Amino acid sequence: xxxxxxxxxxxxxxxxxxxxxxxxxxxxxxxxxxxxxxxxxxxxxxxxxxxxxxxxxxxxxxxxxxxxxxxxxxxxxxxxxxxxxxxxxxxxxxxxxxxxxxxxxxxxxxxxxxxxxxxxxxxxxxxxxxxxxxxxxxxxxxxxxxxxxxxxxxxxxxxxxxxxxxxxxxxxxxxxxxxxxxxxxxxxxxxxxxxxxxxxxxxxxxxxxxxxxxxxxxxxxxxxxxxxxxxxxxxxxxxxxxxxxxxxxxxxxxxxxxxxxxxxxxxxxxxxxxxxxxxxxxxxxxxxxxxxxxxxxxxxxxxxxxxxxxxxxxxxxxxxxxxxxx
Numbered sequence: 001x002x003x004x005x006x007x008x009x010x011x012x013x014x015x016x017x018x019x020x021x022x023x024x025x026x027x028x029x030x031x032x033x034x035x036x037x038x039x040x041x042x043x044x045x046x047x048x049x050x051x052x053x054x055x056x057x058x059x060x061x062x063x064x065x066x067x068x069x070x071x072x073x074x075x076x077x078x079x080x081x082x083x084x085x086x087x088x089x090x091x092x093x094x095x096x097x098x099x100x101x102x103x104x105x106x107x108x109x110x111x112x113x114x115x116x117x118x119x120x121x122x123x124x125x126x127x128x129x130x131x132x133x134x135x136x137x138x139x140x141x142x143x144x145x146x147x148x149x150x151x152x153x154x155x156x157x158x159x160x161x162x163x164x165x166x167x168x169x170x171x172x173x174x175x176x177x178x179x180x181x182x183x184x185x186x187x188x189x190x191x192x193x194x195x196x197x198x199x200x201x202x203x204x205x206x207x208x209x210x211x212x213x214x215x216x217x218x219x220x221x222x223x224x225x226x227x228x229x230x231x232x233x234x235x236x237x238x239x240x241x242x243x244x245x246x247x248x249x250x251x252x253x254x255x256x257x258x259x260x261x262x263x264x265x266x267x268x269x270x271x272x273x274x275x276x277x278x279x280x281x282x283x284x285x286x287x288x289x290x291x292x293x294x295x296x297x298x299x300x301x302x303x304x305x306x307x308x309x310x311x312x313x314x315x316x317x318x319x320x321x322x323x324x325x326x
Contacts, residue, residue, distance in 0.1 A: 056288065098123075123152070254286055268289070
């Protein structure tokens with residue numbers, strides 16, 4: 001693979017709007033493009049972008065890929081376990097197994113969402129204001145801020161699921177629950193008057209397997225000012241793009257994909273092509289070039305992208321010698 005440092009100039013693209021006049025003026029009464037609401041809808045322009053040199057290193061938790069098969073093998077014989085597979089300034093991601101009959105305490109997070117995806121077994125999820133729902137393989141749940149949620153294994157088999165919570169935040173609990181002690185923290189009784197909720201982008205439950213079998217092109221099931229989790233569709237392909245097509249990179253943030261349908265092949269600078277099976281977690285570290293597609297001759301794929309700050313617009317830095325895109 002060609003070195004990602006070979007190109008010093010990259011294109012900073014915020015969408016596909018046409019390039020405006022040199023002085024930035026737009027149509028009469030519309031104002032200048034830089035005075036408009038933020039997001040990925042600005043004109044294309046070329047800038048200098050900073051990349052770590054050497055590239056931001058992977059660590060014990062944040063790896064290019066976690067194979068679910070390896071995780072299950074490492075915990076073979078254990079009735080219940082947690083395996084941390086993601087930890088950055090925004091997200092704490094873990095694979096969890098609960099044994100038959102297990103129930104979690106009810107808890108919530110003050111300002112951010114928690115969500116999860118069922119890999120195997122059946123998980124009963126109870127969220128404030130929602131009818132409890134038993135989720136089989138392929139379903140996701142999305143818990144809005146300040147809504148408490150409880151998890152329970154259903155049936156005679158353990159349930160294995162992936163769960164993301166806010167990084168380095170202590171949860172809160174309903175008054176009738178007993179908080180789990182955390183070193184360095186104490187729990188005091190307090191009143192709150194605000195709550196979270198759902199809208200057209202955020203739904204409490206979503207069937208990814210059913211979605212994957214349809215012909216729909218893309219979906220956000222979790223989307224707010226801090227957190228986003230998009231379902232990115234990879235159409236069937238017969239061969240990978242050339243290694244000279246690197247995709248894009250982001251400043252100061254990772255792009256992480258949970259492979260929830262089919263097989264995903266991700267090109268990550270310094271790592272080459274990483275092959276993700278169903279249930280694997282792939283991670284493009286900060287400032288690393290990356291692109292993700294379906295693997296050749298394996299059919300359609302869906303990767304659940306886990307990123308912050310999507311609502312305000314994530315900056316995608318593209319190669320200057322390639323068309324903008326992924």
